[in-house]
Amino acid sequence: MNPLSFTLWNDLERFEWGDYSVRTGSYKGRQAAYLEQAGSAVFLREDITFPCYRLQAEVAIPGEIGFVGLLFGAKDACNYELVYLAPIEIQYDPVMNGSMTWQIHNGPKYQKPLPNTTGKWVNFAVEVQPEGAWVYMGEDSAPQLVIPNLQHGVPAGRIGFWGFAPCYIRNLVIEEIQPAPIPRRETDLKQLSADTFVTEWMVSATTGDDWNKAVVEENGILNFNRRFTAKQGSVVRARSTFHLAEEAESYITLSFSDQVHLWVNEEEIYQGTWCWNPPVSDGRIYSDYARVPVQWKAGMNTIYAEVMNTEQFGWGLCVRTGLSNMDYITEEAE
Numbered sequence: 474m475n476p477l478s479f480t481l482w483n484d485l486e487r488f489e490w491g492d493y494s495v496r497t498g499s500y501k502g503r504q505a506a507y508l509e510q511a512g513s514a515v516f517l518r519e520d521i522t523f524p525c526y527r528l529q530a531e532v533a534i535p536g537e538i539g540f541v542g543l544l545f546g547a548k549d550a551c552n553y554e555l556v557y558l559a560p561i562e563i564q565y566d567p568v569m570n571g572s573m574t575w576q577i578h579n580g581p582k583y584q585k586p587l588p589n590t591t592g593k594w595v596n597f598a599v600e601v602q603p604e605g606a607w608v609y610m611g612e613d614s615a616p617q618l619v620i621p622n623l624q625h626g627v628p629a630g631r632i633g634f635w636g637f638a639p640c641y642i643r644n645l646v647i648e649e650i651q652p653a654p655i656p657r658r659e660t661d662l663k664q665l666s667a668d669t670f671v672t673e674w675m676v677s678a679t680t681g682d683d684w685n686k687a688v689v690e691e692n693g694i695l696n697f698n699r700r701f702t703a704k705q706g707s708v709v710r711a712r713s714t715f716h717l718a719e720e721a722e723s724y725i726t727l728s729f730s731d732q733v734h735l736w737v738n739e740e741e742i743y744q745g746t747w748c749w750n751p752p753v754s755d756g757r758i759y760s761d762y763a764r765v766p767v768q769w770k771a772g773m774n775t776i777y778a779e780v781m782n783t784e785q786f787g788w789g790l791c792v793r794t795g796l797s798n799m800d801y802i803t804e805e806a807e
Contacts, residue, residue: 476648477519481506481530488633489516491550498641500533503594505643508636514544514553514568516633523649528632529598533641534560537591541640543599544568545606546628551702554623555635556599556608560591563608563617567624569696572703576730576749576787577694578624579757582658585618601628605655621658622691660691666799668693670760671713671776671792673801676700679708679779686803687711689791694758697780697788705783711790712777715799721769723795725776728762730788732781737767738774749786756784760791769796 479487482497482504491513498507508515532541542557542564551571557564563585566575575583587610598609600616605623607616634642662672670693677684678701689695697709727735727743735743742765749756782788 476646477521478647479517479645480504481643481645487518489518491515500535500641501594503531503641503643505531505533505641508541508640508642509638512573512635512637514547514550514555514633514635516547516550516631517647521632521647523647525600525602525650525652527598527600527648527650528645529596529648530634530645531594531643532558532597533594534558534591535639535641539591539636539638539640540564541597541636541642542566542634543597543632544635545599545601545630545632546623546625547631547633548625552625553630554606554625554628556606556618556620557635558587558590558595558597558610561589562586563610565608565618565620569624569698570700570702572698572785572788574624574696574698574787576755576757577690577692577696577698577789578787579759580692582692583620587617600650602653602655603627604657607655619655621655658691660688662688665689665693667797669793669795669797671695671794671799673803674711674713675803676709676711679710692791693760693793694789694791697782697790701788703782703785703788707782709780709782709788710778711780712775713792714773714775714802716773716802717769717771717796717798717800719771721796723767723769725765725767725795726761726763726793727765728758728760728791729778729780730756730758730786731783733790734779735792736775736777738770739777742767748784756786758787758789758791760793767794773802
């Protein structure tokens with residue numbers, strides 16, 4: 474099948490703009506679609522039925538702050554796969570329940586540092602396969618980033634583009650390609666447990682008492698965006714109950730976004746705020762942001778947290794106990 478091509482400066486009516494302010498513009502002598510602010514998806518009106526395909530476009534970020542990318546596998550306007558270019562990095566940032574998740578999906582599995590691309594036109598492409606995706610930039614035949622685990626699963630769904638702050642995009646091409654294997658990276662819960670991550674939780678919104686089991690992501694983070702819509706001020710409760718054969722002392726290490734209160738055996742041991750506040754903080758969830766000494770008892774122990782959302786960049790919790798002999802007691806849904 475012949476590739477589908479869109480100039481994006483004279484065929485924008487073929488796209489759904491959503492909340493965007495999209496108009497025809499020009500940058501360094503090249504016509505393009507000019508995207509300003511917003512940060513919502515622009516979807517192609519036509520359905521793409523290719524099982525494997527390449528999305529490619531020319532993109533430019535004129536200032537030191539700007540983000541422009543390609544999206545695919547959209548289940549709806551609030552859930553899709555997103556890969557974007559920032560001035561000094563490529564970021565895989567799956568959007569879940571209307572929220573970006575880059576504060577959860579950070580590190581070399583999801584990001585690639587780059588030389589500064591500000592003020593340059595560059596070719597940006599994503600090759601989508603059922604098992605994952607490759608991300609390319611410029612004329613390099615080797616991928617800049619390999620994504621073996623697409624967070625929404627098989628990438629069937631709509632495609633489009635996305636941007637935040639002033640940026641430009643032109644000459645979007647969608648081309649069917651041959652299937653090629655991308656080995657999946659399985660979540661190793663046994664290894665995470667050996668590294669003392671808390672891997673099993675029960676979670677519930679504070680507005681009800683509907684507790685359900687949840688397990689952590691491949692990086693050990695409990696991702697609330699998978700289950701809850703991130704509205705400013707929303708709070709999720711999380712608890713993990715486990716048995717220890719004897720008393721123990723250790724340090725709990727934790728990270729979170731955006732605000733947390735944490736209790737161990739009904740004693741509050743930590744509260745804090747960690748948000749995007751450059752240049753002081755980026756709000757990304759790492760496994761060792763805070764460290765607190767804990768005295769564990771023989772028998773049943775409980776970790777309980779209340780985590781508030783205040784921004785749309787990732788809402789989650791990561792806890793390591795320093796213990797490797799925990800026997801979880803995870804209730805069924807109540």
